[in-house]
Amino acid sequence: MSDCIFCKIVAGQIPSDKVYEDDEVLVFHDIHPFARVHFLIIPKMHIATLSDCTSDQQGLLGKMLLLAPRLAKEAGLDTGFKTLINTGRGGGQEVFHVHIHVFGGGDPVRRS
Ligand code: 5GP
Ligand code: ZN
Numbered sequence: 001m002s003d004c005i006f007c008k009i010v011a012g013q014i015p016s017d018k019v020y021e022d023d024e025v026l027v028f029h030d031i032h033p034f035a036r037v038h039f040l041i042i043p044k045m046h047i048a049t050l051s052d053c054t055s056d057q058q059g060l061l062g063k064m065l066l067l068a069p070r071l072a073k074e075a076g077l078d079t080g081f082k083t084l085i086n087t088g089r090g091g092g093q094e095v096f097h098v099h100i101h102v103f104g105g106g107d108p109v110r111r112s
Pocket of ligand 1: 005014016017028029030031032033085086092093094095096
């Protein structure tokens, strides 16, 4: 997917502030955080939306979801956090490469 921003981040063509990486998943801070901590969990493979996932991605989606509490805790969100998956145009999705928003901790802090 040559015109997908998140595929470019996976490929290292666009820089990102990485939180976690393995062979299947990449996690990085959102460029426009809406909380003090706000990162995105994405699969390395291009899948446009949650609606495009099939049972083939059951394990991958489970892995992504289970990373949320682990990485949220590591980011200092000891008392809890929010998750969000915008799906499709009607769901407010802007980047069509499936991702889980994980955020919490009050007002965003500007990153330079
Ligand atoms: P969506 O609305 O698709 O659920 O969320 C897309 C998110 O990706 C937005 O919160 C936006 O700030 C973030 N985003 C878009 N482009 C980039 C980028 O180039 N780098 C990073 N780190 N985040 C991005
Ligand atoms: Zn992509």
